Every structure is written in structure tokens, then in C-alpha cells.
Amino acid sequence: MQVWAVIAQKGGQSKTTLSTGFAVEAAREGASVVILDADDRQGSALYWSERRDSDDVMVKDSSVAGLPLHISRGRGSGKIDLIIIDTPANSKDIAMLAAEQADFVVIPVAPRGLDVHSVLQTIKQVQQAGTPFAVILTQVPHQGGEGQEAHAGFSAKGVTMFNSRLHFRKDFYKATPLGKTAAETEPDSKAAAELRSAYEEAKRLSGYATKQVSEVA
Numbered sequence: 001m002q003v004w005a006v007i008a009q010k011g012g013q014s015k016t017t018l019s020t021g022f023a024v025e026a027a028r029e030g031a032s033v034v035i036l037d038a039d040d041r042q043g044s045a046l047y048w049s050e051r052r053d054s055d056d057v058m059v060k061d062s063s064v065a066g067l068p069l070h071i072s073r074g075r076g077s078g079k080i081d082l083i084i085i086d087t088p089a090n091s092k093d094i095a096m097l098a099a100e101q102a103d104f105v106v107i108p109v110a111p112r113g114l115d116v117h118s119v120l121q122t123i124k125q126v127q128q129a130g131t132p133f134a135v136i137l138t139q140v141p142h143q144g145g146e147g148q149e150a151h152a153g154f155s156a157k158g159v160t161m162f163n164s165r166l167h168f169r170k171d172f173y174k175a176t177p178l179g180k181t182a183a184e185t186e187p188d189s190k191a192a193a194e195l196r197s198a199y200e201e202a203k204r205l206s207g208y209a210t211k212q213v214s215e216v217a
Contacts, residue, residue: 027057036070
């Protein structure tokens with residue numbers, strides 16, 4: 001079993017879009033997936049789950065104190081392949097604990113000045129936890145060089161980057177109120193292709209093996 005944490009201290013970085021998107025793609029491959037929604041203010045993953053008409057992805061509400069217990073039970077059960085922690089914004093304690101509990105951390109950031117500045121603090125936190133991580137650019141404008149500039153800037157600092165990016169696309173945000181992902185509502189769209197590409201890259205970067213439990217069984 002692996003644990004992925006999606007962490008960003010600033011809101012609006014597509015954390016839940018990535019968490020639910022990765023979870024659905026893993027479930028499609030036959031994995032048993034749990035999302036731990038650690039955001040007690042917005043509960044975006046829970047909102048998504050309540051509107052979903054499929055039980056392929058389990059979403060659980062988790063307080064900061066409950067994260068280690070949920071993860072320990074998941075590891076001990078032998079029935080879970082992947083746990084994804086969807087973290088809240090503006091909560092350093094939860095972010096640090098999630099990073100410490102995870103096997104791999106995904107740090108999303110929109111290529112905007114304040115967002116990039118904020119994520120540098122997140123990177124320092126995750127580095128302190130010692131957990132492997134990579135930064136993915138999200139909400140990238142369709143025009144202009146912000147994405148390329150941000151990618152080059154992070155790379156120059158030695159930060160591991162996703163080559164995949166999520167551009168600012170309505171398909172991502174239209175899917176959430178339906179309890180679905182863009183890959184489900186518009187499977188042939190650019191949004192779907194970007195989400196699938198990001199998931200495949202997350203697997204490679206984390207060393208995650210699909211259907212780990214079922215293959216052993």
C-alpha cells in the first residue's frame with residue numbers, strides 16, 4: 001500500500017481535483033482506493049463523494065489526529081492499495097503530519113506570483129519531513145509563458161517537477177458538482193488527457209505498482 005498526500009498551503013491550487021482524479025484513475029485499474037479528506041472547513045472531497053453515483057472510491061472524513069490511525073488501519077487491513085490525503089489550505093500542522101505519514105507528496109501550484117511564493121514554504125515543510133515529493137503546475141493559462149517560467153524556476157532550485165500540467169479548463173470544475181472527474185464526464189477532452197497523464201507520472205515518481213494487493217492475493 002502507498003500513501004500520497006496532496007499538499008498546498010494556499011487555496012485554489014486544484015488539490016481536490018488531483019486527489020479525486022488520481023483516485024478514480026487508480027480505481028479504474030482495479031485498485032482499492034481511499035481518500036482521506038482532512039479539510040474540516042470545506043470538505044471538498046466529501047462534497048464530491050456525496051454526489052458520486054459509484055462506490056469505487058471511498059472518501060473518509062479525517063481530523064489531523066485521526067490521520068495516523070486511518071493510515072495504520074489501511075496498512076494493517078491488507079485490502080487497501082492507495083490512500084490519498086486531501087489536505088486543507090492554511091494548516092501547517094496538518095500539512096506536516098500528512099507529509100510525515102505519506103510515501104509521496106504531490107504539491108500543486110498555479111504559476112502566479114503569490115502562489116509560487118507560498119508553495120516555497122510548503123516545499124520546505126515537506127523537505128523537513130523527508131518524504132519524496134514533486135511539484136505539479138495547475139490552472140496554467142492557455143496563453144503566455146507563466147507555466148514555462150515557473151517550471152524553469154523550480155527546476156533551477158533542484159525541485160522535482162511533473163512534466164504534466166493541468167491547464168485552466170472548465171471541464172475540471174464542471175465535473176466536481178456531479179461527483180465525477182473530467183476524465184469521466186469528458187473522456188476525450190484535453191482536461192481528461194492532462195489528468196490521466198498526471199496520474200501516470202505520479203505512479204512513476206512514487207514507484208506505485210497498480211493493483212498491489214490483488215496481485216499478491
